Each structure stands twice: as structure tokens, then as C-alpha cells.
Amino acid sequence: MNQKKIHIALVDDHSLFRSGIANLLREFNDIKVVFEAANGKELQEILTEKKEVDVILMDINMPLIDGYLATSWVKKRYPKIHVLALSMFDDDIAVIKMLKAGAGGYILKESKPQELYRAINEIKEKGIYLNELVSGKMLKDFQKSKSLLIKENLLSEREIEFIKLCVSELTYKEIAEAMNLAPKSVHNYREHLFLRLKLRSRVGLVMFAIKNKLVDID
Amino acid sequence: MNQKKIHIALVDDHSLFRSGIANLLREFNDIKVVFEAANGKELQEILTEKKEVDVILMDINMPLIDGYLATSWVKKRYPKIHVLALSMFDDDIAVIKMLKAGAGGYILKESKPQELYRAINEIKEKGIYLNELVSGKMLKDFQKSKSLLIKENLLSEREIEFIKLCVSELTYKEIAEAMNLAPKSVHNYREHLFLRLKLRSRVGLVMFAIKNKLVDID
DNA sequence: ACAAAAAAAGGTAAAAATACCTTTTTTCAA
DNA sequence: TTGAAAAAAGGTATTTTTACCTTTTTTTGT
Structure with missing residues (x-):
């Protein structure tokens, strides 16, 4: 067993829940809850003072500063501190957003104490804890398909x-040259698309293309 | 045990490797290799005839049509067919690209037969097989950080x-209104950035912003 | 308090993008 | 084969973007 205990911070707007978790973690003698915060704002304030934290257990829906912003903030300023998202809901978007914000893992509040313990340890050691819940959603996000517009051939080959x-x-x-068209014809494409997609500038068209995975910009 | 065998197709440009895998899979009596192809092109030709395939074991580097294109093609036309990427290399970009193309999993050619067998079964059942190799890389891709330009504060707050x-x-x-500036000042920002980032249009700036994760466009 | 640098604002002109039309050519289904 | 629809091309005018400058104001380091 490690000499040093893993230092945990709890961020959740329900004090009763925090107490519950803190109490539960007391069972594990290599873990120590060093502080609690009721929301992201409070976390920021405390963290500028106390920095000896290894893992933050972070709720998502909180007043003032929510879990996404708080996580981004933490990872930007203290990249070594790991964040484990702890949420009530098995929500695709929430999971993806927390991971993108920098969380190393995501577990549900209904998880068993043993899973929480395991997650904390893995996060502390490897920086990440990925269960099926999370990795499945990541893949789904990777593979999220083109919009209906594209799928249902509402755009012609040439338009694409x-x-x-x-x-x-x-x-x-x-572009006209590249497509072997007269400039005027290209303007027809543009106008037609602007009309149908309710756009008013080429930047809008570019954003549409990216959103709808017509192009991959990485 | 299932009545029906899992139908496998092998796509790899090394015939010896295909034979090896085919031979190896013969050990498992719930698996049947229904055909082989030397590259994506050949796969396309065969697949338009024979469609009773459950899982395609797909190599990446192949002549004519590579694994990425072949996978996209398969998933677009036969979404029910699952693709398991089978590659020599533990390469971040290759993994991400195969998953984005639609593969349900990725394993290395140096894996043990048991892992291949397990992967095939999971893919057949759940459509996905995610090992640590893959999920770690997905998270990394999610969290890939902003470019040096951003990190090293080469852009001012106002520029961002x-x-x-x-x-x-x-x-x-x-934009000038939104920033409480005279239009002319906004033009200074634009020109300054165009110069430094070697851009010639606003669309270029937009692509820069997205590539460098200054904005999240989803 | 001062010089230097950065930010903000302005001038002018040319190129490109946008808007709103019409006409010609091609395609394709009835 | 014909006629309706889609694609391609053209006309004209306005707005926006881009380029290349100068000047004024504000910020900042010393």
C-alpha cells in the first residue's frame, strides 16, 4: 500500500450527498477527503489556496459554475489534478462534454462503492478510468452519422x-475552375444552398458542412 | 451455442497472413470464413455478390482501396456488417481514423487468438469491441489540447x-458592435491575424479556430 | 514621467461575396 | 418526343471583405 493517501475533493451542490460520499470513502484507508465545495465557484476559491488534491469528484449540474466549466478551469490551471465526473444521469451529451472538458472518467451516482473506489485509484494511477458506459458513448460520438439532409440525398453530388x-x-x-463551371454557375449553387439551408454567408456554409460531417477538419 | 456460425470475411493484401488467420479461425467451430479479399476494391466486388457476412476483419494499408475507404464504403452500403480493424501498428491516428470510418473495434495483429475470438464475438453481438488500446486513444483524441499558439499565449484575449x-x-x-469597437479596429484584428497566421480569407480563420479548438462546433 | 509598444481608429481602393433577377442548355420522366 | 425540371450561364447592383497604408489613443515597462 502507498504511503500517501489519495487526496480527494468533493464538488456537489447537495451537502447531504457530499457527506454521504465522504462517509463512504472513509471506509477506504488510502483515501482522504481534503475538502468539499458546493459548486464550481467555490471550488475555484478553495483551490487557489489548497492545492494538494489528487482527484476531484465533480458533479455536473451545479449553480454558478457547472461541472463542465469547472473541469475546464481545473485542467487548464492544474493539469495534474484529475477529475472524475460523478453524475446522476447516463446522458450521452453530458458524458461527452465532461470528457471533452478534461474529465478522466465518468461514473454514475448509483454505482457501487467498489466501483467508485476502483475508479479513483485508476484515475490517480493512469489519469483515466474508462468503463463501458463511457467508451461506448465515445465511439458513438465518433461515428455519429451524417444529418438527414445528407443521408436522404437532399443534396446532389455536385452540391456536396x-x-x-x-x-x-x-x-x-x-472553385468554379475546380468544378469546371462558369463562375456564374457556382453562384447559383451558392444561392440555392443559402436559400435552402437558411444561410447568409460562406462561413455559415462552412459551419454547416462541418456540423454535418461533410468534411473532416482535423 | 448459436445454431448459426459467425460469417467472417478477411481483407488483407498478404495472402499468407489471410491463410494464417483463416487457419487459426478454423479452430473455433462457431466461426466460418466465407471469403477473402486482397484489398478494398476486391472486397467491394465480392460484397456486391455475397452479402451473408457478419464481421469483416479489415487491414488498413492495402493497395487500390485502403482500410479507411473500404470501411466507410461497407458501413454506408451494408450498415449491418461489422468491421473489426486488424492492424500491425499501434498508431493513434490509424485507430481514430478507422473508428471514425465506422469500425467497431481495432486489434493488433500480434494479439492472441483468444482476443481475436473474443473481439469477433463481441462485435457480432454488440457491434463494438473496445479494449484499453482503443478507448484510451479515443479519450486522448477528445482531449487533444489546443495548439502551441494558444497555449503559449501568442493570441491575446481580445484576439481570441x-x-x-x-x-x-x-x-x-x-462583430465590431459585439466587441464594442469601431469597424476599423476590427479590421486591424483581422489583418494582423491574417498576416501572422498566413491566411487569406475569413474561412481560413474559421478553419484555424476549429482546428485549434478555439471553438467547438457541434 | 517617459519612451516604446499595443490597441483603436481612420482613409482609400480593389476584389470578392451577396442578392435578385433572366436566359440558355441539358436531363429525364411521362 | 415533348415538356417540365434541373443545371448552367449571364446581367446588374449592392454590400462585404480584403489589402495597404497613416494617425491617434491607451497601455505598459522602466
Whole structure:
């Protein structure tokens, strides 16, 4: 067993829940809860004073500063501190957002104490704790499919070709050349798409293309 | 045990490797290799004829049509067929690209037969097989950090604010209002950034912002 | 308190993007 | 084969973007 205990911070707006967790963690003698905070704001205040924390157990829905913002804030300033998201809900978007914000894992509040304990240890050791809940959702997010517009062929091949070319620094004149069209024809494509997609600028079209996975920009 | 065997297709440009795998899979009597292909092109040809495949074991580096394209093609036309990427290399980008293309899992060619067998079964049952290799890389990709430009404060707060506003359909005039600046000042920001980032259009700036995770566009 | 640097604002002109139309050509289904 | 629809091309005008400058104001380090 390690000499040093794992230092935990609890961030959750329900004091009763915090107490419950703190009490539960007291069972494990290599874990020590060093402080609690009722929300992200409070966490920020405390963290600027006390920094000897290894893992923060972070709720998501909290007043003032929520779990996403708090996690981003923590990871930016104290990258060595690990964050384990602890949430009531098995919600796809919440999981993805917390991971993107920098959380190393995500477990449900209804998990068994043993899973929490294991998660804390893995996060402390490897920085990440990935269960099936999380990795499945990550893959889903990776593979999230194109929008209906695309799937149902509401855009022609040629329109898609045009849109892809728009996601670049080419001018429309250059796009026309690339498509072997007169500049005027390219303007037809643009206007037609602007009308149908309710856009008012090329940047809008670019954002549409990226959102709908017509292009991959990485 | 299931009545029906799991139907496997092997796609790899090394015939010897295919034979090896085929031979190995013969050990498992709930698995049947229904055909082999030397590359994505060949797979496409065979697949338009024979469709009774459950899982395709797909190599990545192949001539004519590689594993990424072949996987996209398969998942678009036959979404029920699962793809398990089978690669020589533990390469971050390759893993991510295969998963984004639609693969349900990724294992190394140096894996033990038992892992391959387990992967095939899980893919067949759940559509996904995620080992630590893969889920770790997914998280890394999620959390991949901002570029040095951003990290090292080579962009001012105000510049970042400006860039974020550029990722929208606002005109520069409107951006100026939003930033409480004269239109001319906004043009200074633009020109300064264009110069430093070697850009020639706002779309370029938008792509820069997305690539560097200044904005999240989903 | 001062010089230097950065931010904000302005001038002018050209190129590109946007809007709103019409006409010609091609495609394709009835 | 014909006629309706879609694609391609053109006309014209306005707004926006881009480029290349200068000047004024504010910030900042010393």
C-alpha cells in the first residue's frame, strides 16, 4: 500500500450527498477527503489556496459554475489534478462534454462503492478510468452519422462537391475552375444552398458542412 | 451455442497472413470464413455478390482501396456488417481514423487468438469491441489540447474573442458592435491575424479556430 | 514621467461575396 | 418526343471583405 493517501475533493451542490460520499470513502484507508465545495465557484476559491488534491469528484449540474466549466478551469490551471465526473444521469451529451472538458472518467451516482473506489485509484494511477458506459458513448460520438439532409440525398453530388470546396480559402472563381463551371454557375449553387439551408454567408456554409460531417477538419 | 456460425470475411493484401488467420479461425467451430479479399476494391466486388457476412476483419494499408475507404464504403452500403480493424501498428491516428470510418473495434495483429475470438464475438453481438488500446486513444483524441499558439499565449484575449465571433454569420460590422469597437479596429484584428497566421480569407480563420479548438462546433 | 509598444481608429481602393433577377442548355420522366 | 425540371450561364447592383497604408489613443515597462 502507498504511503500517501489519495487526496480527494468533493464538488456537489447537495451537502447531504457530499457527506454521504465522504462517509463512504472513509471506509477506504488510502483515501482522504481534503475538502468539499458546493459548486464550481467555490471550488475555484478553495483551490487557489489548497492545492494538494489528487482527484476531484465533480458533479455536473451545479449553480454558478457547472461541472463542465469547472473541469475546464481545473485542467487548464492544474493539469495534474484529475477529475472524475460523478453524475446522476447516463446522458450521452453530458458524458461527452465532461470528457471533452478534461474529465478522466465518468461514473454514475448509483454505482457501487467498489466501483467508485476502483475508479479513483485508476484515475490517480493512469489519469483515466474508462468503463463501458463511457467508451461506448465515445465511439458513438465518433461515428455519429451524417444529418438527414445528407443521408436522404437532399443534396446532389455536385452540391456536396461544391460545399467541400467552400471549406477552404479558395475564392468562388477558383472553385468554379475546380468544378469546371462558369463562375456564374457556382453562384447559383451558392444561392440555392443559402436559400435552402437558411444561410447568409460562406462561413455559415462552412459551419454547416462541418456540423454535418461533410468534411473532416482535423 | 448459436445454431448459426459467425460469417467472417478477411481483407488483407498478404495472402499468407489471410491463410494464417483463416487457419487459426478454423479452430473455433462457431466461426466460418466465407471469403477473402486482397484489398478494398476486391472486397467491394465480392460484397456486391455475397452479402451473408457478419464481421469483416479489415487491414488498413492495402493497395487500390485502403482500410479507411473500404470501411466507410461497407458501413454506408451494408450498415449491418461489422468491421473489426486488424492492424500491425499501434498508431493513434490509424485507430481514430478507422473508428471514425465506422469500425467497431481495432486489434493488433500480434494479439492472441483468444482476443481475436473474443473481439469477433463481441462485435457480432454488440457491434463494438473496445479494449484499453482503443478507448484510451479515443479519450486522448477528445482531449487533444489546443495548439502551441494558444497555449503559449501568442493570441491575446481580445484576439481570441474576435476569432470566436468570426466563427458565425456575423459581418465584421456586427462583430465590431459585439466587441464594442469601431469597424476599423476590427479590421486591424483581422489583418494582423491574417498576416501572422498566413491566411487569406475569413474561412481560413474559421478553419484555424476549429482546428485549434478555439471553438467547438457541434 | 517617459519612451516604446499595443490597441483603436481612420482613409482609400480593389476584389470578392451577396442578392435578385433572366436566359440558355441539358436531363429525364411521362 | 415533348415538356417540365434541373443545371448552367449571364446581367446588374449592392454590400462585404480584403489589402495597404497613416494617425491617434491607451497601455505598459522602466
